[in-house]
Amino acid sequence: MEESRPVKIRVQDLILIFGKNKGHALEMLKKGNSKNEILTKTQCTVGINCANFDIIEGEFFVIMGLSGSGKSTLLRCLNRLIEPTAGSVYVNGDNITRKSHRELLDVRRTEMSMVFQKFGLLPHRTVLDNVAFGLELRGEKKDIREAKAQQAIETVGLHGFSHQSPAQLSGGMQQRVGLARALTNDPEVLLMDEAFSALDPLIKTEMQDELLGLQSKLKKTVVFVTHDLDEAIKLGDRIAIMKDGIIEQIGTAEEILTNPATPYVEAFVKKVDRKTIITAGTLMHEKPTVVRFGKDGPEGTLRKMRTTGLDVLPVVDDQQVFMGFVWVNDAVQSAKREEKTVQHILLTEVPAITTDVTVEEMLPLISATRSPIAVIDKQSRRLLGIVSQNSLVIEATRFNEQDINTLKEYANNN
Structure with a gap:
């Protein structure tokens, strides 16, 4: 929701009390007495207890x-x-x-x-x-x-x-x-x-x-x-x-x-x-370590992988636009061939989604690929974060048996 939009409705300290002795009940409410205490002593019912909110x-x-x-x-x-x-x-x-x-x-x-x-x-x-x-x-x-x-x-x-x-x-x-x-x-x-x-x-x-x-x-x-x-x-x-x-x-x-x-x-x-509600925006790891296309070669990529302990990293251009992933085994072989760029080992046929994609929608993606899932801006395609298989597996502990089996099948195949 855009915070720049004006407030249409504002509710401030709204109280509603049903009953004949509202004045006494209101005094008790402001002193912190509970709804049941007020009902017992005044025969009044607190319908709304100090509501405060804005509607945009x-x-x-x-x-x-x-x-x-x-x-x-x-x-x-x-x-x-x-x-x-x-x-x-x-x-x-x-x-x-x-x-x-x-x-x-x-x-x-x-x-x-x-x-x-x-x-x-x-x-x-x-x-x-x-x-x-x-x-x-x-x-x-x-x-x-x-x-x-x-x-x-x-x-x-x-x-x-x-x-x-x-x-x-x-x-x-x-x-x-x-x-x-x-x-x-x-x-x-x-x-x-x-x-x-x-x-x-x-x-x-x-x-x-x-x-x-x-x-x-x-x-x-x-x-x-x-x-x-x-x-x-x-x-x-x-x-x-x-x-x-x-x-x-x-x-x-x-x-x-x-x-x-x-x-x-x-x-x-x-x-x-939960899988129909939780989105990539919640699960993603923001500002991940990236390989910069044209600047980081295979050796530089391997150094970043050793530093982070990761065996796969996303690749972006100089505008932070997502291009794909590079895996450690491919980077090792490329370094042995003394290649200067990651162009030949860049995997481009990989998932890329927006922040509003739900876990339910992500499950088929991870069962069909060995890559993490890149989260990008819809308009610019700039990389916003990464959803790893581990984060989905952790979230899957809250899912039903069928969903967990889907993730287990992914793990066994990769």
Whole structure:
């Protein structure tokens, strides 16, 4: 994610308490009392406990946790469908927690739209009228709102269904109508609360793919709530994991998986298939020792190999562009022939990948070659690092038996 992009939503010290004695409960919370202690003494429930985070413009931000963790409650605080007890929510730098009811309605109609788990379609209206409903509430003329609604219907892949009733549509199609209705207002922020959890698995996967496709084109800021870790990993640029109203950790799927912040997060992600998440960027050895083509001959290459204890080194040109690998046995023979360059022993038919390639995608590469895997910049092809077979073998200890057998087969053949 580009850090240069502006902050779209900023949440500061956000607290939500349910119950009649909120003042006393808030005092206890600020003094460090636990959720259970507050419930026992005040009969109040802490829904959100001092949440602080930023969401970047254009980011797909996922809030996840088990039932009762506070994820949907937090989402509803972002547009004040639920009124926070304390703290602030800024949208485009504007504190919406201080807005009047009329000003807040304007924010919801123009800047933020919401898609619920329950589709919330009006059964007596057509698909077109359902999608145009928000614009109707905004007071837009019929021809304008229907044109915008039809465009949104086309965007979500419901061409030809404008005049159907919701009852004539499948669950997945109804959810598309709900998504189209949210998009019709052309919101800057799209809030989605368990939007796909009521769908059958196959339809759910289709809707996830559809949403990712839309996001790649529309570049909205999306805040998506789910209890499904696989869904969070698939959709989210970053994920916030919640427990008992507390945000335990925020990070990319890879950051959370490789460096869980709490025992709860570690237990939460324990069964995740790591090979689909861990990437070359995490495993690679940065700034490896290299052979410089045109400068290092076979003798110089052998000296570097003796110094590093390695029997294979990557070769780069004077711009650090990756060219291939040289092996120790080949360098020895080349030195005996008194060759001055590594040109004749350079192996160029070797794997070269970018930092976002996963372990799952790397496994077939190492089973088909004896070389390490070079990690390069996509545009310039400059060498960024090296993924060794050893690092993959270490990571493979977390994999299933089939993956380990693949690596063992590589080891036996090389």
